[in-house]
Amino acid sequence: MIKWAFNFRSWQPTRSEWIFCGQCIQNEEKERIQRFVFKKDAKAAMAGRLLIRKAIAYCLEIPYKEIKLGRTEKGKPYLVNTVQGSLSFNVSHNGDYAVLAASRNGTIGVDVMKYEVRTSVPKFFHTMRRQFTEPEWSQIRKSTEESEQLKTFYRLWCLKESYVKALGVGIGFEVSRLDFTFNTEYLKEYVVTKDTSLKVDGVHLPEWTFEEHTMDNHCIVVANNQQNSTTTDFEEESGREYEHFKVLQINDLLQCASCLCEPDEEFWEKFDPKDEAPQIHRKPSS
Structure with a gap:
């Protein structure tokens, strides 16, 4: 790759x-x-x-x-x-x-998001409330710091977008169907994380891997499905x-x-x- x-x-x-x-x-x-x-x-x-x-x-x-x-x-x-x-x-x-x-x-999808500060985080989260599962919201709110909550939000959004882009199905896909679980709680700069898992409609998809990167205040995720490769x-x-x-x-x-x-x-x-x-x-x- x-x-x-x-x-x-x-x-x-x-x-x-x-x-x-x-x-x-x-x-x-x-x-x-x-x-x-x-x-x-x-x-x-x-x-x-x-x-x-x-x-x-x-x-x-x-x-x-x-x-x-x-x-x-x-x-x-x-x-x-x-x-x-x-x-x-x-x-x-x-x-x-x-x-x-x-x-x-395999099949590749990639997404990048810059960690950006927002003036009203609770209002922003309320607007986006239907895009994430309850376990994902629990992960987002695990930290008491709004800056860390935003980083987790962007991380999850990157994960979802990388998967949707790999499928090539466009913006009509309901990302609330996707449920990501972290094994590594927080990403580190220039350290690649590969142990996040995905469920779609409650079904675990082990054939999908997700490489997570942080670089220069950006989160980058590469989704890869090697099942039929x-x-x-x-x-x-x-x-x-x-x-x-x-x-x-x-x-x-x-x-x-x-x-x-x-x-x-x-x-x-x-x-x-x-x-x-x-x-x-x-x-x-x-």
């Missing part, structure tokens, strides 16, 4: 860099990226597409220009090309990072499975990229004037 991360919030693309990135993705994806209102969302989407194309070229040795991506009816990206061997891959972005997990062994997974460049997420730079994403179209100046001209993110308007103090 490969696990890659890219900090899109710290990436400030130059004109030539952004235009080149636009040349390295399919036209329909470039048009979709142009429609984002804020730079952070455009950069996150661009990073996701470049991560996917890099993973496919690296894992399946398909020439970059020949890679053709499509989306299922539920929006999950997939490889259109007919090739020998299989590759399950998934991307997610939130906070500062876009992440990708890919494997030849008959292939051998590939190894990282070091000759062994790379356990933690490997943080890539923009040069890494573009290392094997090839142009699919001519340079498009308008792609930069539409991107450059946008705000990075929504402005937070605070009430003036009286």
Whole structure:
């Protein structure tokens, strides 16, 4: 399995860099990226597409220009090309990072969430009360500190989303059907946890494993179902499975990229004037 991360919030693309990135993705994806209102969302989407194309070229040795991506009816990206061997891959972005997990062994889903502070935690939990089981709410409220409760909340949400994304069923899935149980109560920075278990509609699913990571104030979960797998997974460049997420730079994403179209100046001209993110308007103090 490969696990890659890219900090899109710290990436400030130059004109030539952004235009080149636009040349390295399919036209329909470039048009979709142009429609984002804020730079952070455009950069996150661009990073996701470049991560996917890099993973496919690296894992399946398909020439970059020949890679053709499509989306299922539920929006999950997939490889259109007919090739020998299989590759399950998934991307997610939130906070500062876009992440990708890919494997030849099983079915993959990945989700990332940034631990964010909220002003009214009880109200927020009340709004989300139907998304979690009673045992999960007990886990969330085990700590008396709201900051720790929020971390557990985001952890459980990441677990649920990783599973749903692996299934590729979209947002209609009722996540309250999922019940996760921790064996490791709290995650530690850069320590991988793999002992959380899942029940769906009360039935334990031992074929599913969940790799939980915390990195730079983000929670990342990789869901993997190896029940029907008959292939051998590939190894990282070091000759062994790379356990933690490997943080890539923009040069890494573009290392094997090839142009699919001519340079498009308008792609930069539409991107450059946008705000990075929504402005937070605070009430003036009286």
